[in-house]
Amino acid sequence: SQQGEEDPQALSIQEGENATMNCSYKTSINNLQWYRQNSGRGLVHLILIRSNEREKHSGRLRVTLDTSKKSSSLLITASRAADTASYFCATDTGRRALTFGSGTRLQVQP
Amino acid sequence: GAVVSQHPSRVICKSGTSVKIECRSLDFQATTMFWYRQFPKQSLMLMATSNEGSKATYEQGVEKDKFLINHASLTLSTLTVTSAHPEDSSFYICSARGGTSGNTGELFFGEGSRLTVL
Numbered sequence: 344s345q346q347g348e349e350d351p352q353a354l355s356i357q358e359g360e361n362a363t364m365n366c367s368y369k370t371s372i373n374n375l376q377w378y379r380q381n382s383g384r385g386l387v388h389l390i391l392i393r394s395n396e397r398e399k400h401s402g403r404l405r406v407t408l409d410t411s412k413k414s415s416s417l418l419i420t421a422s423r424a425a426d427t428a429s430y431f432c433a434t435d436t437g438r439r440a441l442t443f444g445s446g447t448r449l450q451v452q453p
Numbered sequence: 454g455a456v457v458s459q460h461p462s463r464v465i466c467k468s469g470t471s472v473k474i475e476c477r478s479l480d481f482q483a484t485t486m487f488w489y490r491q492f493p494k495q496s497l498m499l500m501a502t503s504n505e506g507s508k509a510t511y512e513q514g515v516e517k518d519k520f521l522i523n524h525a526s527l528t529l530s531t532l533t534v535t536s537a538h539p540e541d542s543s544f545y546i547c548s549a550r551g552g553t554s555g556n557t558g559e560l561f562f563g564e565g566s567r568l569t570v571l
Contacts (some may be wrong), residue, residue, distance in 0.1 A: 376559060385459070385546055385562035386497075431496065433560075439550075440487045441560055443497040 348445055349432060355450040362419040364447040366432030367412075373435045375408055375415050378443075380429045389417075389430075424453040455481045459547055459563025466537055467571055474532045474566045476547030482527035483549035487560070488520075491544040500545075503530040537570040544568075 349366045356362055368375070374393045378386040392399045392408045392415065399406045405418040419426055429448045433441040456479040466472050476486055484505045489497040501522050502510040509522035519541075521533040534541050544567050548560040 374558075378562075383544070383565070383567065385457075385564040386548075386560075388559040388561070391559055439485055440499050440502055442499070443489075445496045448494070 349430075349447045351447060352445070353448045353450070355452065356422055357452050358422060358424055360422055362422050362426070362449055362451070364417045364430055364432075364449070366415045366417070366444050368415075368432075368434045368444070369413065370434075370436055372410070373437055375406075376433045376435065376441065377404075377406060377415075377417050378431045378433060380431065380446075382428075386431065419449075422449075422451045424451050427451045455479075455549070455561040457483075457547065457549055457561045457563040459566055461566055462564055463567045463569075465569045465571065468538055469536055471533055471535045472537055472568060474534075474545055474547075474568075476530045476532070476549075476563050478528045478549050478561075481549075483530075484527060486524060486530040486547055486549045488522065488530075488532050489546045489548065491546060491565075493544075497546060500532075503547075505530075534568065537568070539570045542568055542570045 372394055374391050376391045377389045379389055380386045390401045390406050392406050403420045408415045427450050429446045431446045432444040458477045458479050460475045486503040488500045490500050491497050499512050500515045503522045503524040505524045505527050511517045524530040544565050546565040548562045
């Protein structure tokens with residue numbers, strides 16, 4: 344079953360702008376992860392934030408986690424055309440498999 | 454990071470035939486692999502958990518006789534779509550946790566296999 348819901352479903356911005364994607368989930372988690380998927384390809388892991396962390400940075404990526412609201416956000420700063428992809432949050436609830444959100448399709452216009 | 458290889462990347466078959474998709478961990482041993490299915494512009498839905506040397510664990514609603522999973526070695530899991538029909542057309546993706554990440558941490562994904570059943 345779908346654990347996470349993401350919004351927006353689709354986002355179109357200009358190069359250089361920031362992109363923010365949100366993810367909400369329903370159950371307790373061990374960690375939350377963000378993945379990127381280029382069209383027709385597999386997923387690539389971007390960043391992992393543990394349940395006891397509130398914010399994490401990796402390059403142009405900033406992830407926040409609010410366990411009280413069961414939500415997370417992914418911020419991509421100074422976006423580039425190459426950032427165009429679908430982005431998924433995924434929750435680790437202690438099961439071996441991850442449960443993926445519905446995804447946000449990001450289009451960065453050059 | 455760990456590398457997962459999936460083959461074939463694309464396959465077109467006639468209705469009623471069976472198709473096998475392979476998923477290999479190239480530089481680590483994966484006692485567990487996961488098979489996901491993805492419809493266009495939708496999320497990944499977990500189909501089954503493939504366990505080396507034992508039976509796969511299927512998610513509710515996934516027909517185990519339809520989607521046969523074999524995990525005969527620590528580096529290879531196969532998904533066979535039996536008697537494929539057009540509604541089985543989809544993007545199938547396998548994944549595994551890297552050798553050092555244990556039961557938590559990131560998943561490494563294959564490049565996916567796009568199945569089209571005519």
